[in-house]
Amino acid sequence: MYKVLIVDDEPMIRQGLKAIIPWEEYGFTVVGDAKNGREALERHGELAPELLVVDIRMPGMDGLQLIEEIRKVDERCRFIILSGYADFTYAKTALKFRIDGYILKPVDEAEVVEHLQRVHILLQKEAAQIQPxxxxxxxxxxxxxxxxxxxxxxxxxxxxxxxxxxxxxxxxxxxxxxxxxxxxxxxxxxxxxxxxxxxxxxxxxxxxxxxxxxxxxxxxxxxxxxxxxxxxxxxxxxxxxxxxxxxxxxxxxxxxxxxxxxxxxxxxxxxxxxxxxxxxxxxxxxMPVPTDSSETCDSLDALAEKLYYALDIGRKSGVEQVLEQAGKALISYDGSEHDMKTNWTQLISLVLGKLSSRNNEIYTAVQGCMSLTADIHKHHTYAGLLLETRSRLLKLAERIGGAGNEPVLKQLIDFVHNHYSENLKLETLADVFSYNSGYLGKMFLKYTGESFHTYLDKIRIEKATELLGQGMKVHQVAERIGYANVDYFHRKFKRYVGVSPSSYKGKSVK
Incomplete structure (x- = not known):
């Protein structure tokens, strides 16, 4: 008896072929079935069938891709293809893989039997010709x-x-x-x-x-x-x-x-x-050792924020540090090639998209780096992906970050003035600058005479007075300067200016 493997993504087709065809009458026995190309490739290795009956259209690895892979390791296996409609492009491609039959669905029993009889004769002739x-x-x-x-x-x-x-x-x-x-x-x-x-x-x-x-x-x-x-x-x-x-x-x-x-x-x-x-x-x-991502890893958004800060400041050491953190985090999420490339693409897209919105000069610089999101998928090793990502982002940091060599506190203050409307956190910035957040906070207080959060509030309120003077609505101002909660903005404004935003706006208009 020659062994047969049936491959089709529809269970009814697989079961139907087993039931309606009298395989043993024609010298065959069905030794197994598979619901997709990948599973069929594994089963071929396990069962070594002489004949595969294969659906041409399947998700993932289709019938022709499966046959091509099997042909690399098995020149003698025979194939009968099943198709839901007459696809002559597929049929033409199938010819180069020496297909023994092309059957349209719904399957006709007599047509299958005719193909089986012909394949059986071919297999017997081959067996007679095999050398010792x-x-x-x-x-x-x-x-x-x-x-x-x-x-x-x-x-x-x-x-x-x-x-x-x-x-x-x-x-x-x-x-x-x-x-x-x-x-x-x-x-x-x-x-x-x-x-x-x-x-x-x-x-x-x-x-x-x-x-x-x-x-x-x-x-x-x-x-x-x-x-x-x-x-x-x-x-x-x-x-x-x-x-x-x-x-x-x-x-x-x-x-x-x-x-x-x-x-x-x-x-x-x-x-x-x-x-x-x-x-x-x-x-x-x-073998990579799995880690608990829930305990050791930042979210993709948090990593993107750190990398965005480091690039905008132009701090190369910060870029390298965040890339190292991202590498460890994304490996712990899922070490598979597909998911790692997907996560790296999402991370880079988030960062470059945010940078592009800063100003026209930075937008122009970022455009030259946009192809990185596509180039990530061309790499065959993780080391190669990291090397190119590091090289291109360091060049970008050098191009857009003019303050990269300034003293740390000068860079930090300039960054706050440029990004006051964002959800700035001293902890995140401290990570970018490779400082302990408590120590950086003390340095900031000594340098400016104010805590980081007070300094940030004052910049925001100063900008708020300008916008209110221009006639902008209170809730619009709150959102523009980085306060998501209008009531919280009211309290902050009154604390530093002495009156509510509405009162200040009324006086300015008069």
Whole structure:
């Protein structure tokens, strides 16, 4: 019996195909199903089906993307595509992946059977043509996959006994698809070269799993010089293919039956490849340690406010400090590539948007940096993202912040005069200037003779008298100078001027 995997995002379609088609009458057995392309890719690695019946339109990874990924690791798998309507563009693209059938929904049983009969004949012809060496390699690959997924494989006692002679086992996974699409020919050539490296000297067995190239290592690597030397050999073997490699090794195990544990560890590291990056073999000691963001991290708005202040002042050290804080905070929120890029884009957009509204000169300077929000998504490693973000924001700080080299208190006072209408907090500003807020408050009092909050109130009230004299309404003035509560503005105004805002406005108009 040839194995079949059914892939469709509609449960009714999956169940219906299992029920209405007499698979076994035509030499097939349905070994599983999947609701999307990603799940199907994993199940293909686990089950090694000879035939996939695939819906062409699915959320996330569609049918053609799935087939393209499988073709990198499995040249012999057969595919029948399902489609809700005649899409000839898709059909034309499908041809290059050697599709065996294109069936329109609703599915006609007779049409499916016709395709199954034809595929069965093709599979039998292929089986008759397989050379002994190729058959042995396929049995070895099947054995490795059974070990990775903790399944029993019957009839391979000799291979298992040979592997059982090893003293230890470690799964090394290599991702060569970082940053761009790798063609099936490139993948096959990379695997062939790695087979020459590892199987040529009997130091490991090369296999394919999901979109990765894997090696079951006989001699483990656990960091240090052995890892560096092995990575150097891998890079040298793949030289000329112009591939970016990320390598992850699971834990070393002493029993062949525990190989799945090592594979799980390596696969977990693969999930953090964007964050880890680096030209090296990563081991479990490199695994990021999760932190409690509720206790250690500022909100995105608070980080944006600090970064905005540091840029506006032109304080480069403050920009670097806030970027470091933001990096730690955003990692703790979610270390996945997608969410980290999204959060960094939101942070930079908030800051640049706020800066743009300051004045025309700053607006012009900021426009040259706006492309950073798009460029963030082009990076394949977190280190690269941080490096470009830091470089471009420091240049922006230098361009728009003329007071960056002034004494701290002079910078602080100028900033208050320019931003009195905003929700200024001494604690936030102290962080930007790398001072303890209590100490900075005492320095401010000694320098001006007034506390930070009194100084800010007086600037606001002085501006309020100007605006009231121009005939502006009281509630409009309160909002313009930074008081969200009108009653609170009344109390402050009367405290410093001696009369209410309404009375002052009446006298000014007369």
């Amino acid at each position: 060496g190729q058959a042995a390699a396929e049995r070895q690959e099947a054995l490795i996959h059974s070990l990775l997924h903790n399944r029993q494989l019957e009839g391979e006692e000799l291979l298992q006994s040979q592997l059982s002679e090893w003293k230890s086992y470690q799964v090394l996974l290599i991702d060569i698809t970082i940053g761009y699409k790798v063609e099936p020919k490139q993948y096959s050539e990379a695997r062939r070269r790695l087979e020459k490296l590892f199987e040529g000297n009997h130091s490991g067995i090369v296999f394919s799993v999901e979109s990765w190239i894997g090696i079951l290592l006989k001699q483990p690597v656990n960091g240090g010089e052995s890892s560096e030397e092995l990575y150097r050999q891998i890079k040298q073997q793949l030289a000329g293919l112009q591939l970016i490699c990320f390598a992850a090794a699971g834990q070393t195990v002493k029993q062949l039956a525990k190989t799945a544990d090592s594979f799980i560890g390596a696969a977990q590291l693969m999930k953090h490849k964007f964050l880890l990056g680096g030209e090296q073999i990563h081991t479990l000691r490199d």
